[in-house]
Amino acid sequence: MDKDDLKLNALLDNYQVNDADGDLLDRIVNHAKKQPTNVVRLPLRQREPWLKNVALIAATAVLGFWYGNSTIEPVNYRENPSATASQASYSSNLDNELLGPKSYSEVML
Amino acid sequence: MQTNLTDHELMLLVAQRDVTAYRELVARYLNFCTRFAERMVGSRHDAEDIAQEACLKIWNEAPRWQPKAKFSTWLYRVMFNSCIDYKRKVIPLPLADESSIMDESLSADELINQEQNSKRVQQALHKLPERQRAAIVLSYYEEFNNQQAAETLDMQLNAFQQLLFRARQNLKSELFQYYVEHKNGQR
Numbered sequence: 001m002d003k004d005d006l007k008l009n010a011l012l013d014n015y016q017v018n019d020a021d022g023d024l025l026d027r028i029v030n031h032a033k034k035q036p037t038n039v040v041r042l043p044l045r046q047r048e049p050w051l052k053n054v055a056l057i058a059a060t061a062v063l064g065f066w067y068g069n070s071t072i073e074p075v076n077y078r079e080n081p082s083a084t085a086s087q088a089s090y091s092s093n094l095d096n097e098l099l100g101p102k103s104y105s106e107v108m109l
Numbered sequence: 110m111q112t113n114l115t116d117h118e119l120m121l122l123v124a125q126r127d128v129t130a131y132r133e134l135v136a137r138y139l140n141f142c143t144r145f146a147e148r149m150v151g152s153r154h155d156a157e158d159i160a161q162e163a164c165l166k167i168w169n170e171a172p173r174w175q176p177k178a179k180f181s182t183w184l185y186r187v188m189f190n191s192c193i194d195y196k197r198k199v200i201p202l203p204l205a206d207e208s209s210i211m212d213e214s215l216s217a218d219e220l221i222n223q224e225q226n227s228k229r230v231q232q233a234l235h236k237l238p239e240r241q242r243a244a245i246v247l248s249y250y251e252e253f254n255n256q257q258a259a260e261t262l263d264m265q266l267n268a269f270q271q272l273l274f275r276a277r278q279n280l281k282s283e284l285f286q287y288y289v290e291h292k293n294g295q296r
Contacts, residue, residue: 004281025135
């Protein structure tokens, strides 16, 4: 340790602070006693046991809905798309059935 | 009440909400906590608040306590982090000097001199970065060995030694420069 270090230590010695007093210890212990007893945070699965069941039911519902939707045929599903393409230039069969032929020539056809 | 129980054994009792064990454990470390916090934040009042918060953490964390590190090391780290958090939250006020201890055997001139030196050291300490200040407080005032201080600041031993060296260099330049200027001003 050189001369400067000793000089620094001598200066540092000037700055002293007091120890804690007894009142502070009492205050801390009293404060701790007033802490809520449920301050210990348990893991989520122990705090909310119902949450697991709700999550399982929700996941099953979502999966069921998705699976159901993916396997049902759409309302406008067509067996043979090429057949409808050929009819596109004419009125649709459904129109003919509901409204009847538009002209005499169609009746002849 | 003084017991021969270790910190770990007391902590297990605190986990079962044993107030006597808690009082014993806090009493062991309260002086360190207040002294360390006061030198870190520069105010006795704030230091007591920080020490109280840290000691409440002992109570609250006890049920989950796992002896991965020594209890004392854990508490010193809690104290250091609490001081850092406090400094970030609170706008710094002028440093208080209400708690500096004066040696009653000294003459009036010497007392004034000591008080001035104390203030000067306090101001110089507070100009240091937080980790450097903590290194000085732990190493010089609390007389921790380097290994213990390095663990408290969560550093490697070599890194702590460098930090302490830089801290002492900064303090020397800050304090010695003042005294050189002070002497020149008096002439």
